Amino acid sequence: MSQQQRSRGLADQVVVVIGASSGMGFETARRVRAEGGQVVMVGRNEERLERAAAQLKPLSSAAFDATDTDRVRAFFRDLPHPVDHVLSTAGAPSYAPLAEMDIDRTGRHFGERLAMTLSIAKYGRDKVRPGGTLLFIGGTGGRRPGVGLTAIAALTAALPALTANLALELAPVRVNLIAAGFVDTPLSATLLGSHLDERREELRATLPIRRVVGPGDVAELALHLMRNEALTGATYDIDGGQQLL
Numbered sequence: 001m002s003q004q005q006r007s008r009g010l011a012d013q014v015v016v017v018i019g020a021s022s023g024m025g026f027e028t029a030r031r032v033r034a035e036g037g038q039v040v041m042v043g044r045n046e047e048r049l050e051r052a053a054a055q056l057k058p059l060s061s062a063a064f065d066a067t068d069t070d071r072v073r074a075f076f077r078d079l080p081h082p083v084d085h086v087l088s089t090a091g092a093p094s095y096a097p098l099a100e101m102d103i104d105r106t107g108r109h110f111g112e113r114l115a116m117t118l119s120i121a122k123y124g125r126d127k128v129r130p131g132g133t134l135l136f137i138g139g140t141g142g143r144r145p146g147v148g149l150t151a152i153a154a155l156t157a158a159l160p161a162l163t164a165n166l167a168l169e170l171a172p173v174r175v176n177l178i179a180a181g182f183v184d185t186p187l188s189a190t191l192l193g194s195h196l197d198e199r200r201e202e203l204r205a206t207l208p209i210r211r212v213v214g215p216g217d218v219a220e221l222a223l224h225l226m227r228n229e230a231l232t233g234a235t236y237d238i239d240g241g242q243q244l245l
Contacts, residue, residue: 010037011035013085017032017042018086018090020058022187023089024215025089025090028219030219033058038059040079041053044065044066069115073119076126084129087222092187093152094151096151097150109151110154114158117162129173133176134170136175137177137180138159138160138180139180140180140243141153141156176225178218200212207240208241211240221236
């Protein structure tokens, strides 16, 4: 891609968004479209994906569970065109203290999340143009211990090392990781239920930025990582200063 092409941002580029039905994925796809780019939208829930696609008019959409590695392989194999970037926001966090943890279920969840990331990298690499991006969303849960965080901490701690190694293996395709703290998304609302407003107020009162991080904040970082071709193999935190507390 020439310097002139890069200067246009994401205009005329194609971005695959896995987890595009809502939250960070939807907002990223929306901003890509606003910049003149095209999107391919992937989501697990067909009904939600159809509603999202009706708003954004993507090149195409596909409904499947990204933890199914065979479906991931088939999806990338059947894409009729190369793409510039792939963003994956798929996956839900799992919280439980050890005494209450279903070990088999937790092991499956851990394995599925890692396998999903590896499958997107393995099967997506040949569709991404040189200088393009494979971009994953992780978290900051591995930075500080807490009751109930054992499994999610181990998973999020593994992703930066995975990202750095993939950046070497897949070059000149770039690989980066966004490590998010609390983000005010529909998934957060589902997880917190009646405690959502309490959590929002707590964060507004304590975070250095004095507000809650939203999907748009993460989307803007994702677009920056797509645009800047000097960035690869790194983890970028976005938590409003939550780790400083």
